[in-house]
Amino acid sequence: MPQSGKSQRIGAVKQITSHSNPIVKEIKGLVAQRKHRSQSGLFVAEGLKLATDALEAGWDVRYLALGPAGRDNPIAQKAAATAKARGALILEVSTAVMSAMTRKDNPQMVVGVYGQKLLSATEVDPKGSNLWVALDRIRDPGNLGTIIRTVDAVGGAGVMLVGDCTDPFAVEAVRATMGSLFHVPLARMTKDEFKALAEKWSGTVAATHLKGSVDYRTPDYKEPVLLVMGNEQKGMEDDMADACSTLIRIPQVGQADSLNLAVATGIALYEVRRKHLEL
Secondary structure (H helix, E strand, O other): OOOOOOOOOOOEEEEEOOOOOHHHHHHHHHHHOHHHHHHHOEEEEEOHHHHHHHHHOOOOEEEEEEOHHHHOOHHHHHHHHHHHHOOOEEEEEOHHHHHHHHOOOOOOOEEEEEEOOOEOHHHOOOOOOOEEEEEEOOOOHHHHHHHHHHHHHOOOOEEEEEOOOOOOOOHHHHHHHOOHHHOOOEEEEOHHHHHHHHHHOOOOEEEEOOOOOEEOOOOOOOOOEEEEEOEOOOEOOHHHHHOOOEEEEOOOOOOOOOOOHHHHHHHHHHHHHHHHOOO
């Protein structure tokens, strides 16, 4: 996948009034289709908070679109000035054009287009990072975004996407992170790359699994900790589980036969943190 580095562009301001403008079409494509995001190495994040988070975290911004409300907002104006100084093209658009770009009737006042960041398996240090989450073929963008947000909340080191996962740069996933996407490193890898990394992991590699016999509150979770979670419908494949040092379970006493993946991940993450930090 193309990776967008620090921009060397000269910032400018452009007024757009037409729905057929090429930049409007480009942004619509980024919102609608994963292939456009993959080919360009870009993605869309909606809202002033996410724009501020991205700029504070130093992410490369390609476009920053301001609707009428954004042009009257001092915080949005400051974000636009910062983005322009870093080489972004500032787009002044009508509400109708903003709606066309985002495919929403009530769009946010600010919409940004940013360069993606993804680590490879070889860039993850199996000895130096304190807490990572690995997700095996996660399919729901809302779950993924919520997990990224939770990893941020507990001070985790990052999230690994193993195998055929949903796109972390889809609008739904980005929105669910509430800005944590810009603070939590993401790594994409194959199952074989994950197993090789797990074999080198110097701390605990714990997975929630149907075969898990250890209560999730029992392990000491030697750091660095790698928490591995399976697919929403099918759980974790056996060879993935075999690569883990500890198989854990979260007890249930009601009639539900399973927990939502993001909820289960949050429960386990806070137990890991409880063993090592006062939160």
